[in-house]
Amino acid sequence: MSIVTVQLGQCGNQIGFEVFDALFSDSHCSQGFCSKKENEAYQASCKERFFSEEENGVPIARAVLVDMEPKVINQTLSKAAQSGRWKYGQHSCFCQKQGSGNNWAYGYSVHGPRHQESIMNLIQKEVEKCDSLSGFFIIMSMAGGTGSGLGAFITQNLQDEFSNSLRMNQIIWPYGTGEVIVQNYNSILTLSHLYRSSDALLVHENDAVHKICAKLMNIKQISFSDINQVLAHQLGSVFQPTYSAEGSSHYRRNPLGDLMENLVPHPEFKMLGIRNIPQMPENSLAYSAFTWAGLLKHLRQMLISNAKMEEGINWQVRPPLSGLPPLGRASVGAEPHFNTSIANLVILRGKEAHSADLEGFKEPALYTSWLKPVDAFSVWRTQRAFRRYEKSAALVSNSQFLVKPLDTIVGRAWNMFASKAYIHQYTKFGVEEEDFLDSFTLLEQIVASYCNL
Amino acid sequence: MGRRRRRLAGAAGVGAGALPEAIAALSQSLPAGPSPEVFRRAKFDRPEAASALWRLLFHVLSPLGAVGASASLGPEARARWVKSALSSQGYQRPALARLPEDGSQGSRELLLALSWLLARGPLLERLLAQTRVRLGDEVPALECESLAWPGPGVEAEGPVDVRRVQWLLGKLRLRWRGLASGQREHSALLSKIHRYTYGCHGNHSLGHLSVTETEALRDPENGRQLLQALERENARLEAAVRWRACELVYWQWMDTVLGACPPEVPAAASQPTSLPRIPEHRAGELELVARELQGLQEALREAAEPRRAAWEARVGGQGQGPRGSFSRRAVQEAVQQQLAALQRSWEQDPGPARPLGPHRLVRSRDGTAAGQGLQAAEVIGMLRSQEACLEAVLHQLQGQCRQELARLAGALPALVWIPPPGR
Numbered sequence: 001m002s003i004v005t006v007q008l009g010q011c012g013n014q015i016g017f018e019v020f021d022a023l024f025s026d027s028h029c030s031q032g033f034c035s036k037k038e039n040e041a042y043q044a045s046c047k048e049r050f051f052s053e054e055e056n057g058v059p060i061a062r063a064v065l066v067d068m069e070p071k072v073i074n075q076t077l078s079k080a081a082q083s084g085r086w087k088y089g090q091h092s093c094f095c096q097k098q099g100s101g102n103n104w105a106y107g108y109s110v111h112g113p114r115h116q117e118s119i120m121n122l123i124q125k126e127v128e129k130c131d132s133l134s135g136f137f138i139i140m141s142m143a144g145g146t147g148s149g150l151g152a153f154i155t156q157n158l159q160d161e162f163s164n165s166l167r168m169n170q171i172i173w174p175y176g177t178g179e180v181i182v183q184n185y186n187s188i189l190t191l192s193h194l195y196r197s198s199d200a201l202l203v204h205e206n207d208a209v210h211k212i213c214a215k216l217m218n219i220k221q222i223s224f225s226d227i228n229q230v231l232a233h234q235l236g237s238v239f240q241p242t243y244s245a246e247g248s249s250h251y252r253r254n255p256l257g258d259l260m261e262n263l264v265p266h267p268e269f270k271m272l273g274i275r276n277i278p279q280m281p282e283n284s285l286a287y288s289a290f291t292w293a294g295l296l297k298h299l300r301q302m303l304i305s306n307a308k309m310e311e312g313i314n315w316q317v318r319p320p321l322s323g324l325p326p327l328g329r330a331s332v333g334a335e336p337h338f339n340t341s342i343a344n345l346v347i348l349r350g351k352e353a354h355s356a357d358l359e360g361f362k363e364p365a366l367y368t369s370w371l372k373p374v375d376a377f378s379v380w381r382t383q384r385a386f387r388r389y390e391k392s393a394a395l396v397s398n399s400q401f402l403v404k405p406l407d408t409i410v411g412r413a414w415n416m417f418a419s420k421a422y423i424h425q426y427t428k429f430g431v432e433e434e435d436f437l438d439s440f441t442l443l444e445q446i447v448a449s450y451c452n453l
Numbered sequence: 454m455g456r457r458r459r460r461l462a463g464a465a466g467v468g469a470g471a472l473p474e475a476i477a478a479l480s481q482s483l484p485a486g487p488s489p490e491v492f493r494r495a496k497f498d499r500p501e502a503a504s505a506l507w508r509l510l511f512h513v514l515s516p517l518g519a520v521g522a523s524a525s526l527g528p529e530a531r532a533r534w535v536k537s538a539l540s541s542q543g544y545q546r547p548a549l550a551r552l553p554e555d556g557s558q559g560s561r562e563l564l565l566a567l568s569w570l571l572a573r574g575p576l577l578e579r580l581l582a583q584t585r586v587r588l589g590d591e592v593p594a595l596e597c598e599s600l601a602w603p604g605p606g607v608e609a610e611g612p613v614d615v616r617r618v619q620w621l622l623g624k625l626r627l628r629w630r631g632l633a634s635g636q637r638e639h640s641a642l643l644s645k646i647h648r649y650t651y652g653c654h655g656n657h658s659l660g661h662l663s664v665t666e667t668e669a670l671r672d673p674e675n676g677r678q679l680l681q682a683l684e685r686e687n688a689r690l691e692a693a694v695r696w697r698a699c700e701l702v703y704w705q706w707m708d709t710v711l712g713a714c715p716p717e718v719p720a721a722a723s724q725p726t727s728l729p730r731i732p733e734h735r736a737g738e739l740e741l742v743a744r745e746l747q748g749l750q751e752a753l754r755e756a757a758e759p760r761r762a763a764w765e766a767r768v769g770g771q772g773q774g775p776r777g778s779f780s781r782r783a784v785q786e787a788v789q790q791q792l793a794a795l796q797r798s799w800e801q802d803p804g805p806a807r808p809l810g811p812h813r814l815v816r817s818r819d820g821t822a823a824g825q826g827l828q829a830a831e832v833i834g835m836l837r838s839q840e841a842c843l844e845a846v847l848h849q850l851q852g853q854c855r856q857e858l859a860r861l862a863g864a865l866p867a868l869v870w871i872p873p874p875g876r
């Protein structure tokens with residue numbers, strides 16, 4: 001089943017390109033460490049999901065590109081076409097001549113309704129090309145102007161028009177020390193609106209990915225392109241094909257649906273984080289060898305201690321003994337903090353993936369009391385290696401990963417709101433103080449729910 | 454249990470061979486039918502016949518011929534379920550309820566239960582309809598048949614965290630959406646097949662092939678299997694016809710089986726009835742619901758009384774005489790009309806002779822108006838109006854819930870009510 005991607009704003013379009021590129025190059029990689037037949041099945045599955053076919057054989061990404069100014073879209077289109085291996089559809093983009101100046105309310109209340117019909121028409125055309133639609137990826141930043149306001153509006157529209165299709169928003173969480181002064185306002189408005197109209201919010205934190213680039217990838221001058229490539233690697237490691245069941249050799253038809261069913265059925269708990277292991281520069285791949293036991297031990301500790309990457313993990317954090325509350329559970333700010341999970345999905349790719357032992361992830365102590373590990377934990381596998389990593393593992397987790405960052409943003413936004421700073425920029429375009437208050441209420445509720453696991 | 458007596462209307466043709474024929478016909482026409490030997494053994498309450506009869510009863514009682522469910526249940530669970538299903542259908546024989554659940558005994562009681570089911574209604578016809586070989590592509594049944602009792606499943610163990618319930622409900626909703634997407638895909642593909650095979654069907658009123666027919670033509674092996682399935686179904690149908698011709702003999706024989714049972718133990722007080730157990734905390738909830746119902750009735754009475762009194766006062770003033778009686782009649786007619794309209798809007802209007810049951814999907818070219826069968830546009834119209842009715846009911850119920858919640862929240866002054874996110 002196919003997934004249609006909506007790339008919004010500068011952030012969404014740049015990341016979207018890297019994602020499609022990573023997916024394509026991985027599926028056409030010669031070193032899959034598996035049989036030819038297996039490789040072909042993998043390729044076919046990836047293609048059905050993310051690309052459509054044109055007469056001359058060049059695959060076209062199933063994507064709609066939206067931005068309020070033409071520069072980034074043109075760059076994205078030409079970068080894709082340059083490779084000669086895949087491209088974007090000629091008529092799949094929508095852009096205007098002028099920007100929106102980082103104003104969330106303008107994006108939501110003005111750009112959105114004004115361009116609603118054109119954008120939804122583009123999406124409808126892309127949907128019609130799919131034999132069967134699984135759902136949508138919407139890639140957007142949380143704190144920018146166009147991407148965030150317009151993205152919230154478009155997601156709402158998708159909910160109205162395609163109510164039975166799934167919606168996953170890939171949200172870019174801004175740097176803590178970001179440049180946009182109203183980024184906290186934008187963030188809370190985006191999050192609260194998306195919580196109502198999206199099915200899952202897969203969060204990518206800029207700070208975390210930046211550290212990965214610096215520490216693991218050894219990049220000196222980190223550009224957005226580097227960050228986006230790491231991000232694309234993470235997404236690819238989740239959504240490339242996997243076997244449909246333990247012991248099966250057919251690829252799963254609907255990863256988006258399966259993921260959502262396993263991780264986000266509860267309406268209050270929709271925030272997901274990704275961790276993956278190992279992550280290293282390409283030229284180091286040949287010199288590294290790993291065991292599943294080692295990889296999974298690190299991944300489990302990353303989950304428990306809320307580490308963002310495989311270096312600098314705090315090994316002191318332990319699961320609570322049964323019957324006792326975990327250390328520092330009640331308060332958000334305490335360190336070290338045991339990360340309680342609601343549900344986890346582990347994806348294993350590579351040699352002997354079927355033999356990897358995951359008992360460590362099935363301990364009841366890792367999970368909240370109202371879900372047993374048999375319901376809360378799932379695993380996907382494939383023997384086919386991902387991007388030439390002989391063994392790699394990814395974790396998608398619905399847990400307390402994002403409680404602290406969310407609480408921080410809400411706190412900062414509230415402080416600004418208390419003095420009514422910059423509010424007029426929003427009320428000018430129809431986003432009233434009421435809307436802010438509703439957003440605060442919703443997010444406080446979510447923080448409380450996650451804290452009370 | 455009443456004994457079904459069939460009068461021998463002078464027919465003396467009940468020779469010794471007629472009974473084996475009847476039993477053979479019955480066993481051939483039942484799906485998963487046990488051999489005739491099982492029937493004979495059951496009359497004498499032989500233990501080896503019991504497990505086959507438990508299996509048969511399970512199959513016969515499952516709402517949709519749930520073949521898959523039987524694999525996942527052990528014999529004890531199956532036996533328990535059969536007992537509860539029979540009792541909710543009204544089968545009252547205590548001897549059945551007393552049977553041990555390991556499937557080792559009771560073949561005579563099971564035979565009696567089976568015959569009771571057979572005698573009650575068109576059981577054979579229903580079973581045959583369930584397992585028909587379908588040649589055409591079918592629209593799923595338009596009526597949503599609600600299951601009268603829960604199928605074999607899990608029993609709840611004690612209090613459950615509401616978050617778990619919300620989790621499960623969310624999973625159900627996601628699966629529902631996945632099902633809707635899957636159906637959309639299915640329809641698109643069916644449409645393609647129908648378009649591509651137009652002109653290939655021998656029957657011109659159908660015009661195109663269905664998936665089953667296409668598969669049968671594509672691969673001779675499929676064709677062979679289809680033929681075999683049809684032949685098997687034919688055999689069962691012929692057996693059913695034979696059964697109907699000679700079932701009288703069977704019922705006479707069943708009388709003797711009933712006679713062979715030991716007389717009923719009159720003291721039923723010592724035996725526990727097989728009513729479904731109500732766990733303790735549920736009993737409290739039932740009481741709550743009963744009290745709420747009483748409260749609603751009182752509220753209705755309180756609301757209605759003053760209105761009625763006011764109306765009486767007004768009407769009383771109108772007095773007698775031709776004008777009074779005329780206006781009364783007009784009012785009565787208006788009320789009748791409104792009631793009829795209300796009733797119509799509540800009941801699903803069955804529409805112009807809409808036959809129940811599955812329909813074959815036939816795609817016709819424009820201009821060739823199909824004389825028989827339903828038009829898709831009609832069906833869509835009917836479904837839309839049903840949907841509108843149901844949505845109206847849903848909104849009303851949601852409004853009631855919201856009011857009730859607001860009332861409860863208002864009763865506690867220190868409580869701040871935050872409604873959940875959602876539009």
